[in-house]
Amino acid sequence: MKRNMIFLLMVLIGVAGLTASGGMETVMQNPSAPAVKKITPAQAYERMNSGKSVIVVDVRRADEYAAGHVPGAILIPNEEIGSSVLEELPVLDAEILVYCRSGRRSAEAAEKLVKIGYTNVSDFGGIIDWPYETVAGSYDKQAKKGTFSSFRTWDINGKAIDEGLLSGSKVTMVNIWGTNCVFCIREMPALGQLAKDYKDKGLQIVGIVTDVAQRNGVFDRSKLKNAKDIVAQAGADYIHLLPSSDLIKAKLRSVYSIPETVFLDSNGNVIGQSYKGARSYDGWKAVIDSVLAEVN
Incomplete structure (x- = not known):
């Protein structure tokens, strides 16, 4: 818990270095979207502990998430990702790390996110290859707010x-x-x-x-x-x-x-x-x- 709290503070420190907007953000789809970055679980773990603001997205089903997930991950099932900017991901240039169980759904979800207009999406595959800590528990969307x-x-x-x-x-x-x-x-x-x-x-x-x-x-x-x-x-x-x-x-x-x-x-x-x-x-x-x- 203490380690997680320090990590949250590290993430917070990076907030002020991010883009400070001068007005209401205009959300537009990117016609020349960059490619999804494929990274390893080790690289993802390094990014999560870098002190930068990183959003980890689990694209599995709710029951799979509840059974065990990467600490701090939010849940957005792959089938819920359409063609519009997601409420949980309001900033298009935020760094997003996506994973699923084996890597198939994360690859699909990452491609869909890029098509929507997200510009910094990485796919680190499946949780079956994740050698680090996981936590169990259901996802409460309202609590996350x-x-x-x-x-x-x-x-x-x-x-x-x-x-x-x-x-x-x-x-x-x-x-x-x-x-x-x-x-x-x-x-x-x-x-x-x-x-x-x-x-x-x-x-x-x-x-x-x-x-x-x-x-x-x-x-x-x-x-x-x-x-x-x-x-x-x-x-x-x-x-x-x-x-x-x-x-x-x-x-x-x-x-x-x-x-x-x-x-x-x-x-x-x-x-x-x-x-x-x-x-x-x-x-x-x-x-x-x-x-x-x-x-x-």
Whole structure:
């Protein structure tokens, strides 16, 4: 468990180095799709433990997955992969590693993913050739989406924070950002002003800074100082949280580009969609007003 948690933090550290989009992503199919990369289980294992953000996809049936699967793998049965971008894989340039039982279904699934438009797909064959650890247990799609209904973490000043943070507001806007993300930093002054303007209107803004840990999972003092300096210079003086294991499970493990923003109700349930990319004051105001109208 400890090893897996450190690995999750390693994955999270790589999030801020990924593509930071400046607006809503436009999903298009790629007419000149690259070829599927065929790799060995050893190469796949190396990629999973590289500290990069890698998505492992099991394309077998649910009963096969439950009997034993690669730790951290999500389940997308081969027959469920069609011609459209998958909800579980919203980012086309994410690194995807596919496997099945013997290699036949993974080869089919990988080819279909490439045809859809995914640009970084590798097939490492069948789990029968996987010499490393496997885990048993059924796949809960809703659980994989995560929840903010119960979490523990700290803010950037070291104060302990839990889900009680959400109870005082009808809506909490959670903005996920990184210190090396230009678009994230660019929108923070607007978010700081919005936090003030909506303070008495049932909405609070909370940030989660993703890239303040070292590869061993220990928070880096210099990175924390940098995050604090960015917040102060931007006037974004709302609460900014550190990435705990609970927050990784709730949302961060499914974030492939930043900034990304979600809205929560007072119980920690996600309201509507996730918003990828930065926006202006007016752009966010329109979104916020729409979300508040939905819950009122």
